[in-house]
Amino acid sequence: MSTLLTFPGQGAQRPGMLHALPDHPSVHETLTQTSEALGRDVLSMDDAASLTSTVSVQLCLLAAGVATARALLAEGGRPDAVAGLSIGAFAAAVIAGVIAYDDAARLVALRGRLMEEAYPQGYGMTAILGLERGPLEAILALVHGEASPVYLANLNAPTQLVIAGTHDAMARVSALALAAGAHAAKPVAIAVPSHCPLLDDAATKLARAFDGIALHRPRLRVFSASAARELRDPVRIAADLAHNMAMPVRWHETLLLARACEMRLAVEMPPGNVLTRLGKLVLPEAVACADMRMDSVLVLMHRESRGAA
Structure with a gap:
């Protein structure tokens, strides 16, 4: 009986998403860290006009996912695994300890720019x-x-x-x-054609940007939504992060894998609940942080931890 943290991809964004995050020290620290890594205020990137940019959307999703997961961990939440859809895989890798958050923020900014430049319109x-x-x-x-x-x-x-x-x-x-x-x-x-060969060139460029990035073995189980399998090798996880923009998302298969690995509770990071609705088709229980108080989410996570002990 275990808990899976899920991190959404593009399409989940909504105006004000960062301003709606829980008032928690880990959230404030993450947002500050994001701004310092980027050299700009991330809180200026979640208004409706800014969210027309792929770069802004991906950075806001990264920040929201990492900030909320860190808050849950700080309050004693004990997840057993992570899975991210598309850009959500970067937040999942940070929470699993594979890559430092500062590095992830800079790589995600580059990822968004490469995708926008490849297909600016149409x-x-x-x-x-x-x-x-x-x-x-x-x-x-x-x-x-x-x-x-x-x-x-x-x-x-x-x-x-x-x-x-x-x-x-x-x-x-x-x-x-x-x-x-x-x-x-x-x-x-x-606004871009993600998860198909049209982004092969952009993915290759992003892969080169991983050179010199420190990677670590995951502290949590990492389920890849591109491979629909668990990844343990940090080099393999980095390659998955770089290339997932050009690979189909196999989310349903990933959830089936999670269930086979005895994941019972899926907790979706903000800002939406699409992954929660999909999770309810497969897992015994799925909830969205955007729809519940943090203390209520923690109660569910603690219950799963006790059941697995």
Whole structure:
């Protein structure tokens, strides 16, 4: 009986997300550390205008995840494992002790810039709801081409999938998916085509930036949402962090792995609850810090710790 901390990716952001974090010393210290590492005030990056930037979104998600997890740890929370979706993997690696937070903040800033520079406009991501992988892949094969790239990017649940590519190509896939029985096709608040080969070059550049970064063996179990497996080697974790922007997200498989590894409680870091809704499909219990008081979350975590003892 164990606790898994989950860290969300882009699409979870919302204006004021950093200002809504718990009033806790660990939160204040993390936000200050973020600003010092970046040379700018991170609290100026969570307004609606700033969150149109991929760089700002990713840095705010990193800060929110690390700050909240640190607060839980400071109050005696004892997680057993971590998993992060896309940018959330960086926060997960920090909390697992694999990489220093200052290094993670600078790498995430670079990650966001590389993604923005690669595709400044005309690309994005769309959620396809109510259609399974096989039929969607058949539609993608009809639409995808050199002039109309579009890929399967996220496998969040059996019938909650996300595609990435050009706006025109995604619109064509969405229309065909709806005609094939999908319940909905919803644009995701992500301005770049993540988790597909379109970002291979950016991922290679980010991987080079890991040279010289100190890495450590994880103190917690690390479940990779790209590999859908547990990673123990810090070099392998770093490679996963660098390349996950260009690799499909296998979140549902990752949750199945967590359940097989006896994770019972999933606690989602702010600002949203999407991962919590997905977690409830697989794990015995899943909660979002954004929806609960910290003391209530800690009660659940302590209960799991006692059950595992």
